[in-house]
Amino acid sequence: xxxxxxxxxxxxxxxxxxxxxxxxxxxxxxxxxxxxxxxxxxxxxxxxxxxxxxxxxxxxxxxxxxxxxxxxxxxxxxxxxxxxxxxxxxxxxxxxxxxxxxxxxxxxxxxxxxxxxxxxxxxxxxxxxxxxxxxxxxxxxxxxxxxxxxxxxxxxxxxxxxxxxxxxxxxxxxxxxxxxxxxxxxxxxxxxxxxxxxxxxxxxxxxxxxxxxxxxxxxxxxxxxxxxxxxxxxxxxxxxxxxxxxxxxxxxxxxxxxxxxxxxxxxxxxxxxxxxxxxx
Ligand code: GLN
Numbered sequence: 001x002x003x004x005x006x007x008x009x010x011x012x013x014x015x016x017x018x019x020x021x022x023x024x025x026x027x028x029x030x031x032x033x034x035x036x037x038x039x040x041x042x043x044x045x046x047x048x049x050x051x052x053x054x055x056x057x058x059x060x061x062x063x064x065x066x067x068x069x070x071x072x073x074x075x076x077x078x079x080x081x082x083x084x085x086x087x088x089x090x091x092x093x094x095x096x097x098x099x100x101x102x103x104x105x106x107x108x109x110x111x112x113x114x115x116x117x118x119x120x121x122x123x124x125x126x127x128x129x130x131x132x133x134x135x136x137x138x139x140x141x142x143x144x145x146x147x148x149x150x151x152x153x154x155x156x157x158x159x160x161x162x163x164x165x166x167x168x169x170x171x172x173x174x175x176x177x178x179x180x181x182x183x184x185x186x187x188x189x190x191x192x193x194x195x196x197x198x199x200x201x202x203x204x205x206x207x208x209x210x211x212x213x214x215x216x217x218x219x220x221x222x223x224x225x226x227x228x229x230x231x232x233x234x235x236x237x238x239x240x241x242x243x244x245x246x247x248x249x250x251x252x253x254x255x256x257x258x259x260x261x262x263x264x265x266x267x268x269x270x271x272x273x274x275x276x277x278x279x280x
Contacts, residue, residue: 008043010274012267013059015085016049017075019067019101023255024263025049028063031263041271053084061095061270062088064102066165066253069110069130070118072101082119089123090196093206093246095273096123097266103249104128104168109184109192111171122193123247125211127172127184132238132251139165144252146215146241149261160259162240162252169251170239173211205277208245215241215250246273 012028014021025047032045050056064072076082089096089106098106105120109127133140143159150157174181180195198208216237240251248269254262 008041008271008274009046010043010060010270011046011048011058012061012063012270013048013050013056014063014065015072015102016051016065017079017081018071019065020099020253020255021049021063021065023253024063024065024099027255027258027260027263028267031260031267034260034264035267043271045267051079051081053081056081056084056088059088059094060274062097064096064098064105064121065255066100066102069101069104070113072105073118073120077119082121085121086194086196089121089247091199091202093198093202093208095246095248095266095270097248097250099250099253099255100165100167103170103251104130106247106249107168107170107193108174108181109172109187109190110168111187111190113189113191118191120191120193122195124242124244124249125174125176125181126170126242126244126249127174127187127190128168129171130168131166132169132171133164133167139163139167142217144215144217144240146262148214149265160254160261161257162250162254163256164240164252167240167251169217170213170242170249173213173239173242176208176210202277205279206245211242211244213239213241214243214248215239217251 014024028047088094104110106123107126107128108122110130112130141163144162146160181192184190184192217240218237242249
């Protein structure tokens with residue numbers, strides 16, 4: 001990176017309208033300590049809860065927590081935060097990570113949703129299926145293999161214990177289109193995010209990429225009771241982590257396990273993104 005010794009302040013916000021925002025802030029602090037210990041760049045991390053547009057504008061990166069996506073979207077609409085959020089994610093293309101309900105809000109299309117009842121921010125060209133595993137009682141934990149957590153070739157990859165609570169999955173990867181995902185609008189009980197063009201100054205530094213699958217949940221049949229045909233489908237693996245350019249989404253709640261590895265990894269991505277923007 002060639003930035004040794006340079007001082008850099010990075011502000012990371014956690015959207016605090018509803019849901020598990022405090023847990024994210026706690027784990028971000030743990031992750032920052034780990035990074036400080038191994039880092040050569042002199043940097044100050046600022047983590048803050050975000051409720052207003054002015055607070056959002058102070059951020060280099062944002063986490064949208066788990067909770068209830070309809071409630072988060074409703075509060076965001078009422079407090080005038082929906083447009084600033086779309087600007088942050090889709091126009092400014094700043095690093096944004098959504099967990100569970102946060103992933104739903106960052107999807108360009110979400111189903112099992114009443115039309116008019118919920119608005120999406122968008123940013124990830126995917127369709128998510130809300131409450132994919134059923135009701136609250138069908139929440140479960142699973143050990144995930146997340147290849148992006150591999151530190152170095154040859155190192156043993158420790159599974160990540162993940163908590164799924166009425167979790168969504170990514171059920172379809174969508175082609176990036178200019179404008180809204182109008183084909184998705186035709187799908188039953190599906191809402192789509194309004195499209196916003198990337199800022200052209202930002203576009204000079206950031207190239208929009210396709211969706212990358214970052215993690216799947218193989219053989220989820222073990223966690224839920226299903227008939228045999230469904231089990232076969234499930235073996236292919238449900239997509240539970242994706243990334244597209246600046247946007248990262250996970251179906252599960254890494255902030256509830258106390259394992260900071262994904263937060264550490266994501267903060268490293270944030271550093272890279274902030275550096276990329278600074279370079280002329
Ligand atoms: N099912 C919830 C929703 O639709 C998400 C659950 C969660 O964030 N744990 O928003």
